[in-house]
Amino acid sequence: MLRVHSIESLGTYDGPGIRLIVFLQGCNFKCSYCANVDTIPLVGGDLMQIEDIVAMAINQKPFFGKKGGVTISGGEPLLQAKELIPLFKRLREENINTCIDTNGSVFNDSVKELLEYTDLVLLDIKHINEKDHVKITSKKNQPTLELAEYLKSKGKRTWLRYVLVPTLTDNEEDLNKLGKHFENFSNIEKLEIQPYHSLGVHKYEHMGLNYTLKDIKKNTPEQLNKAQNILEQYFKNIIVN
Incomplete structure (x- = not known):
């Protein structure tokens, strides 16, 4: 069984094509800009049977086309890696594309086995510098970088994701460092x-939590273009979501 926060049908932003997105409950990061702070607690959510999720995926399979499928997000889905293995095995039996959206901080034997049945990894890089990573998430970035190396060694299809927060993650030097670190990862x-964006602020208010980035404004087109131009030096494909 999986501890599920919520499910979104016909998603188009979390992996290729049209997807069924399952958001799991629980995260080991406390990102200062988290838009889904209600997914962080390890308790809560609803317990769902694997076959119930498989049935939903099969029901929506006609919408997936050649590229779509199921994305497991969170929270941090790899906290439930062991429980996800039988789900991904079943989805592979049904010829349904599988994708994991992860911060990369969990790496164990269950994760390694799960990745054998995973078609694509969306790897969220919070910050390339350890000190700033700790400031943003309360955790070091070494496990994430180690998982990235493992994905490279296995040739596992990977999309990197990077939230561009003004004054926090948009420093030119850091963007170049990020690019140089990953430029030779052929996977x-x-x-x-x-x-x-600050669309999740109301959740902080509802939960009685303090949102620490209240004074930060959304990116200007100039800021986005600058970041894109820097990163295009290192990656063959840059998308601004």
Whole structure:
């Protein structure tokens, strides 16, 4: 069984094609710009049977086309890697594309086995510098970088994702460092720049939490273009979501 926060049908932003997106409950990061702070607690959500999710995927399979499928997001889905293995095995039996959207901070034998049945990894890079990564997430970035190396060694299809937060993750030096770190990863098909937004602030208020980035404004077109131009030096495909 999986601890599920919510499910979205006909999603178009979390992997290729049209997808069924399952958001799992629980995350080990506390990102300062998190838009789904209600997914962070390890308790809560609904327990769902694997076959119930498979049935939903089969029901929506006609909409998937050649590229679509199922994306498991969160929260941090790899916290439930062991439980995801039988789901991904079943989806592969049904010839349904599988995708994991992860911060890359969990890496164990269950994750390795799960990746054998995973068609695509969306790897969220919060910050390339450890000190700033800790500031943003409360955790070091070493596990994420180690998982990235493993994905490279296995040739696992990977899309990088990077939230561009003004004054926090848009420093020119850091963007170049990010690009140089990953430029020779042949398994990385593209990097998605995700503009900063504060659409989840109301969740903080509802949960009685303090949102620390209240004074940060959304990206200007100039800021997005600058970041894209820098990163295009290192990646063959840059998308601004």
